[in-house]
Amino acid sequence: MANLVEATTQQQFEDFLAKAGKCLTVVHFQAAWAPQCGQMNEVMAELAKEHAHTTFVKLEAEAVPEVSEKYEISSVPTFLFFKSGEKVDHLDGAHAPELTKKVQRLAVSEGPGGAAEGSGADLNQRLKKLINAAPCMLFMKGSPQEPRCGFSRQIVALLKEHNIQFSSFDILSDEEVRQGLKTYSNWPTYPQLYVNGELVGGLDIVKELAESGELENTCPKAVTLEHRLKTIINQSPVMLFMKGNKEAAKCGFSRQILELLNGTGVDYDTFDILQDEEVRQGLKTYSNWPTYPQLYVKGELVGGLDIVKELKESGELVSVLKGES
Incomplete structure (x- = not known):
């Protein structure tokens, strides 16, 4: 496919970045001897079908040392993400879900010539999918392991204290979601908690539900693995x-x-x-x-x-x- 290519020289690598312009370029620093690199190439091939305006580049790390050294590549597989010739993100290791997530996040806004691919309707569809990704869905700053604000830290502690199973989305990682969800839900602040696709509210409401004993009935309880x-x-x-x-x-x-x-x-x-x-x-x-x-x-x-x-x-x-x- 045209947007899945291989760079065997530094010049080819630079040409691919220049040609992509403002659109996303994903570079896989790989090695033929590493089986996990082959598996991740299969994941890249599937992503290339879904993201026609994104360029996916395979690069043998040891065969093009000047590029590997420039970007301090110390292990394979490693993925670097570029826009307008500048590195905007990276991923170490064979983590297919994380690669997919990063590509989806970084590729949302750019089409050929820098035109926006998405529309309001597309964003609403995306928000619906995220809200319904789990029975109990928390939109927060950071992750449950590393909350990035006091309100998010408090709501995570409450949910855990009451043994509630939840998934989360880091709104700091996606400005489109961060702004769009405020309008979609008509709720101007974060965190936001959803249950079965419906907005419950923010920290104050979750506190009230916890104090009244209603939180366990509102949210699904955790189940064992x-x-x-x-x-x-x-x-x-x-x-x-x-x-x-x-x-x-x-x-x-x-x-x-x-x-x-x-x-x-x-x-x-x-x-x-x-x-x-x-x-x-x-x-x-x-x-x-x-x-x-x-x-x-x-x-x-x-x-x-x-x-x-x-x-x-x-x-x-x-x-x-x-x-x-």
Whole structure:
């Protein structure tokens, strides 16, 4: 694809930055010997399909040392983000959800020639998705681990004290969301707490709910990781935990198992473990199975790609998926 390229010299790298202008350029400093770099290239390829105005550059870190030294690249994979030739952000390591999040945030405002891609309607759709990303959603300054203002620190402490499960969004990381949500919710300050897509309010209201004993009834209580894993595993009679989803596998093993399952005609659902680090790590322990993909039928682990291949070769795959054996 035209916006997924490789730079093999410093001049090529600089040309790609110049050509992109004000639009976002994402540079992956990689190494052929590192398997995680190959996995992240697959993630980049999917992002390149979604973000046509963003340039994604692969660069062999050791082959172009002058660029690696200039930007102090000490490990692979490392991602640098550029606009107008200037570095605006970076990401160390193979973190697909974080890469996706940064690209979505940085690519929102620029189209060809610097024209804005988004519109008010697009922003409202984005805000709706964020608000409904979890049953209990907190828009705050910073993160629950590192709140960046006193009000955010207090509301996080209240939610934790009352054992309430919540997800959060750092409004300092996205000015469009920060300003847009004030108008969308008609609430001028932060933090803002939403439950099931509806605004509850800010710190004062959460304090009142806590003092009146209503906070636990207003917000969903925390569930254990084990309970959460069981719930996801049993979402569908046939459940596949993989890298990516049915439409876009993000590793070769996941792609192969999708082909095998699609060939059976049996319905199944998928869960993208790249989007949830808690599930990704927790399921390995829960199932005592260290790798992905993992296939479950009626809540029971069948196994990974090798076992599904064996079942296919023996003619048992369809009956296992139907829970008949």
